[in-house]
Amino acid sequence: MATGKVKWFNNAKGYGFIRPDQGGDDLFVHHSYIQMDGYRSLKAGQPVEYELQPADKGYHAVNLKPTGDGEAQPDNDPASA
Numbered sequence: 001m002a003t004g005k006v007k008w009f010n011n012a013k014g015y016g017f018i019r020p021d022q023g024g025d026d027l028f029v030h031h032s033y034i035q036m037d038g039y040r041s042l043k044a045g046q047p048v049e050y051e052l053q054p055a056d057k058g059y060h061a062v063n064l065k066p067t068g069d070g071e072a073q074p075d076n077d078p079a080s081a
Contacts, residue, residue: 001049003067009042016042018050018061027052027061035065042066 007026009016014031029050034040042048050061 001051001063002061003047003049004061006042006044006046006048008044011041018048018064025058027059028055029061029064033060033062033064035063 002020002022004018004020004022004027007017007019009029016029017026018029019026027050029042031040033050034042047067048061048064049067050064052059053062
């Protein structure tokens, strides 16, 4: 599985984007792709693992699972500033 961090996630709209650890374009993620119990939501900076699925515009992150302790970590990437 690939790994990355949540760039942002909009709970109201149910989607967001993942920044892959391997670099490259950000990946779209829909709440229905999140594998977890309870309310499916993500926090900016949260580490995740996922599978890539080809889509019309690049790839989507699917079968996504939060990793580690589940707490969001600050995204210290200067490119995001």
